[in-house]
Amino acid sequence: AQSVTQPDIHITVSEGASLELRCNYSYGATPYLFWYVQSPGQGLQLLLKYFSGDTLVQGIKGFEAEFKRSQSSFNLRKPSVHWSDAAEYFCAVGGDSNYQLIWGAGTKLIIKP
Protein backbone atom coordinates (compact mmCIF):
# COMPACT_ATOMS: atom_id res chain seq x y z
CA ALA A 1 0.00 0.00 0.00
CA GLN A 2 1.15 3.51 -0.73
CA SER A 3 1.55 5.68 2.33
CA VAL A 4 3.48 8.51 3.92
CA THR A 5 4.32 8.55 7.60
CA GLN A 6 5.32 11.60 9.54
CA PRO A 7 5.99 10.11 12.96
CA ASP A 8 6.05 13.38 14.88
CA ILE A 9 2.70 15.13 15.34
CA HIS A 10 4.33 18.08 17.12
CA ILE A 11 7.92 19.25 17.39
CA THR A 12 9.10 22.10 19.60
CA VAL A 13 12.45 23.76 19.01
CA SER A 14 14.09 26.90 20.25
CA GLU A 15 14.59 29.79 17.88
CA GLY A 16 18.03 29.47 16.32
CA ALA A 17 18.23 25.73 16.89
CA SER A 18 18.47 23.17 14.11
CA LEU A 19 15.46 21.23 12.87
CA GLU A 20 14.82 17.85 11.34
CA LEU A 21 11.34 16.67 10.39
CA ARG A 22 10.99 13.03 9.51
CA CYS A 23 9.15 11.53 6.56
CA ASN A 24 8.99 7.87 5.58
CA TYR A 25 7.14 6.61 2.56
CA SER A 26 5.93 3.38 1.06
CA TYR A 27 5.56 3.54 -2.70
CA GLY A 28 5.65 0.86 -5.36
CA ALA A 29 7.34 2.86 -8.10
CA THR A 30 9.96 5.57 -8.41
CA PRO A 31 8.78 8.20 -5.97
CA TYR A 32 8.57 11.92 -6.46
CA LEU A 33 8.77 13.57 -3.06
CA PHE A 34 7.59 16.91 -1.83
CA TRP A 35 7.57 19.01 1.29
CA TYR A 36 4.88 21.65 1.70
CA VAL A 37 4.31 24.14 4.50
CA GLN A 38 0.92 25.40 5.67
CA SER A 39 0.57 28.42 7.91
CA PRO A 40 -2.69 29.00 9.81
CA GLY A 41 -5.44 29.99 7.41
CA GLN A 42 -3.13 29.69 4.43
CA GLY A 43 -2.83 27.31 1.53
CA LEU A 44 -0.03 24.85 1.01
CA GLN A 45 3.25 26.31 -0.16
CA LEU A 46 5.86 24.13 -1.83
CA LEU A 47 9.17 24.13 0.05
CA LEU A 48 11.10 21.69 -2.12
CA LYS A 49 10.78 18.63 -4.29
CA TYR A 50 12.79 15.63 -5.39
CA PHE A 51 12.30 14.08 -8.80
CA SER A 52 15.73 12.63 -9.64
CA GLY A 53 19.44 13.36 -9.51
CA ASP A 54 21.21 14.79 -6.48
CA THR A 55 19.60 13.30 -3.41
CA LEU A 56 20.15 16.45 -1.36
CA VAL A 57 17.73 19.11 -2.52
CA GLN A 58 17.61 22.73 -1.55
CA GLY A 59 14.37 24.60 -1.11
CA ILE A 60 13.05 27.97 -0.18
CA LYS A 61 13.45 29.65 3.21
CA GLY A 62 16.72 27.84 3.91
CA PHE A 63 15.23 24.34 4.00
CA GLU A 64 16.83 21.25 2.54
CA ALA A 65 15.86 17.59 2.37
CA GLU A 66 17.73 14.38 1.68
CA PHE A 67 16.28 11.43 -0.21
CA LYS A 68 17.51 8.10 1.13
CA ARG A 69 16.14 5.29 -0.99
CA SER A 70 17.51 2.56 1.27
CA GLN A 71 15.62 3.99 4.22
CA SER A 72 12.55 5.13 2.25
CA SER A 73 12.98 8.51 3.86
CA PHE A 74 12.90 12.15 2.83
CA ASN A 75 13.69 14.15 5.95
CA LEU A 76 13.47 17.93 6.01
CA ARG A 77 16.18 19.97 7.70
CA LYS A 78 17.00 23.55 8.53
CA PRO A 79 20.19 24.60 10.35
CA SER A 80 18.64 27.49 12.28
CA VAL A 81 14.91 28.05 12.67
CA HIS A 82 13.20 31.41 12.89
CA TRP A 83 9.96 32.22 14.70
CA SER A 84 8.31 32.66 11.30
CA ASP A 85 8.91 28.97 10.55
CA ALA A 86 6.15 28.01 12.99
CA ALA A 87 3.63 26.19 10.82
CA GLU A 88 2.51 22.74 9.82
CA TYR A 89 4.72 20.76 7.48
CA PHE A 90 3.48 18.08 5.13
CA CYS A 91 5.42 15.45 3.23
CA ALA A 92 3.85 14.01 0.08
CA VAL A 93 4.73 11.37 -2.51
CA GLY A 94 3.65 10.93 -6.11
CA GLY A 95 4.82 9.01 -9.14
CA ASP A 96 5.62 9.27 -12.79
CA SER A 97 2.18 8.19 -13.89
CA ASN A 98 0.30 8.93 -10.71
CA TYR A 99 -1.17 12.38 -10.59
CA GLN A 100 -2.44 11.89 -7.06
CA LEU A 101 -0.28 12.99 -4.20
CA ILE A 102 -0.33 10.87 -1.08
CA TRP A 103 0.15 12.91 2.03
CA GLY A 104 1.41 12.46 5.53
CA ALA A 105 -0.65 13.70 8.45
CA GLY A 106 1.67 16.63 9.00
CA THR A 107 4.05 17.80 11.71
CA LYS A 108 3.26 20.95 13.62
CA LEU A 109 6.38 22.98 14.34
CA ILE A 110 6.35 25.12 17.47
CA ILE A 111 9.13 27.65 18.03
CA LYS A 112 10.19 28.55 21.57
CA PRO A 113 11.52 32.09 21.97
Added chain:
Amino acid sequence: DTGVSQDPRHKITKRGQNVTFRCDPISEHNRLYWYRQTLGQGPEFLTYFQNEAQLEKSRLLSDRFSAERPKGSFSTLEIQRTEQGDSAMYLCASSLPRLAGGPPRETQYFGPGTRLLVL
Protein backbone atom coordinates in the same frame (compact mmCIF):
# COMPACT_ATOMS: atom_id res chain seq x y z
CA ASP B 1 1.49 34.78 -12.27
CA THR B 2 -1.56 35.32 -10.09
CA GLY B 3 -1.49 31.89 -8.49
CA VAL B 4 -4.41 29.58 -7.80
CA SER B 5 -7.46 31.37 -6.42
CA GLN B 6 -10.50 29.93 -4.68
CA ASP B 7 -13.85 31.45 -3.86
CA PRO B 8 -15.32 31.75 -1.32
CA ARG B 9 -12.66 31.48 1.36
CA HIS B 10 -15.20 30.55 4.00
CA LYS B 11 -18.69 29.10 3.83
CA ILE B 12 -21.11 28.36 6.64
CA THR B 13 -24.23 26.47 5.69
CA LYS B 14 -27.00 24.48 7.28
CA ARG B 15 -27.22 20.75 6.90
CA GLY B 16 -29.14 19.80 3.79
CA GLN B 17 -28.22 22.89 1.79
CA ASN B 18 -26.22 22.83 -1.43
CA VAL B 19 -22.92 24.66 -1.75
CA THR B 20 -20.67 25.42 -4.70
CA PHE B 21 -16.99 26.35 -4.65
CA ARG B 22 -14.95 27.82 -7.46
CA CYS B 23 -11.28 27.37 -8.32
CA ASP B 24 -9.28 29.37 -10.85
CA PRO B 25 -5.98 27.67 -11.67
CA ILE B 26 -2.74 29.22 -12.87
CA SER B 27 -3.48 30.18 -16.45
CA GLU B 28 -1.11 27.87 -18.33
CA HIS B 29 -1.84 24.85 -16.12
CA ASN B 30 -4.11 22.31 -17.73
CA ARG B 31 -4.30 19.96 -14.78
CA LEU B 32 -6.55 20.77 -11.86
CA TYR B 33 -7.02 18.83 -8.64
CA TRP B 34 -9.44 18.97 -5.73
CA TYR B 35 -8.48 17.81 -2.26
CA ARG B 36 -10.23 17.77 1.10
CA GLN B 37 -8.38 18.41 4.34
CA THR B 38 -9.81 17.84 7.80
CA LEU B 39 -8.28 19.12 11.00
CA GLY B 40 -5.04 17.43 11.93
CA GLN B 41 -4.78 15.53 8.66
CA GLY B 42 -3.05 15.90 5.36
CA PRO B 43 -5.06 16.56 2.20
CA GLU B 44 -7.04 13.71 0.66
CA PHE B 45 -7.41 13.49 -3.09
CA LEU B 46 -10.94 13.96 -4.42
CA THR B 47 -10.75 14.37 -8.17
CA TYR B 48 -8.56 15.48 -11.06
CA PHE B 49 -9.08 17.15 -14.43
CA GLN B 50 -6.90 17.38 -17.47
CA ASN B 51 -8.34 20.23 -19.48
CA GLU B 52 -12.11 19.73 -19.30
CA ALA B 53 -11.95 15.97 -18.83
CA GLN B 54 -12.46 14.57 -15.34
CA LEU B 55 -10.06 11.65 -15.39
CA GLU B 56 -10.29 10.25 -11.89
CA LYS B 57 -12.56 10.42 -8.87
CA SER B 58 -11.74 9.15 -5.43
CA ARG B 59 -14.15 6.85 -3.63
CA LEU B 60 -14.31 9.71 -1.11
CA LEU B 61 -16.31 11.62 -3.70
CA SER B 62 -19.83 10.42 -2.99
CA ASP B 63 -22.80 10.94 -5.29
CA ARG B 64 -23.54 14.18 -3.48
CA PHE B 65 -20.31 15.66 -4.81
CA SER B 66 -19.88 16.81 -8.38
CA ALA B 67 -17.04 18.68 -10.03
CA GLU B 68 -16.91 20.33 -13.39
CA ARG B 69 -14.41 22.15 -15.52
CA PRO B 70 -16.52 23.05 -18.53
CA LYS B 71 -14.05 25.08 -20.58
CA GLY B 72 -10.84 23.66 -19.23
CA SER B 73 -10.14 26.76 -17.19
CA PHE B 74 -11.91 27.30 -13.86
CA SER B 75 -13.55 24.47 -11.98
CA THR B 76 -16.49 24.18 -9.61
CA LEU B 77 -17.08 21.68 -6.84
CA GLU B 78 -20.68 21.29 -5.72
CA ILE B 79 -21.85 19.47 -2.63
CA GLN B 80 -25.54 18.64 -2.51
CA ARG B 81 -27.50 18.01 0.69
CA THR B 82 -24.54 18.86 2.88
CA GLU B 83 -23.87 16.85 6.01
CA GLN B 84 -21.91 17.80 9.10
CA GLY B 85 -19.21 15.36 8.05
CA ASP B 86 -18.58 17.50 4.98
CA SER B 87 -17.08 20.22 7.18
CA ALA B 88 -13.48 20.56 6.03
CA MET B 89 -11.08 22.67 4.03
CA TYR B 90 -11.47 22.13 0.29
CA LEU B 91 -8.24 22.71 -1.55
CA CYS B 92 -7.67 23.22 -5.25
CA ALA B 93 -4.33 22.79 -6.98
CA SER B 94 -3.09 23.04 -10.54
CA SER B 95 -0.07 21.83 -12.45
CA LEU B 96 1.53 21.75 -15.86
CA PRO B 97 1.10 18.67 -18.02
CA ARG B 98 3.85 16.11 -18.47
CA LEU B 99 5.44 16.38 -21.90
CA ALA B 100 6.12 13.08 -23.61
CA GLY B 101 9.71 12.11 -22.98
CA GLY B 102 10.33 15.20 -20.93
CA PRO B 103 11.16 15.69 -17.26
CA PRO B 104 8.36 15.64 -14.74
CA ARG B 105 6.71 18.98 -14.18
CA GLU B 106 3.77 17.93 -12.11
CA THR B 107 4.49 20.10 -9.12
CA GLN B 108 1.08 21.02 -7.78
CA TYR B 109 0.46 24.61 -6.73
CA PHE B 110 -2.30 25.14 -4.21
CA GLY B 111 -4.88 27.80 -3.65
CA PRO B 112 -5.76 29.15 -0.18
CA GLY B 113 -8.68 26.78 0.19
CA THR B 114 -12.36 27.12 1.02
CA ARG B 115 -13.23 26.32 4.61
CA LEU B 116 -16.71 24.79 4.88
CA LEU B 117 -18.66 24.54 8.11
CA VAL B 118 -21.92 22.64 8.04
CA LEU B 119 -24.16 23.35 11.03
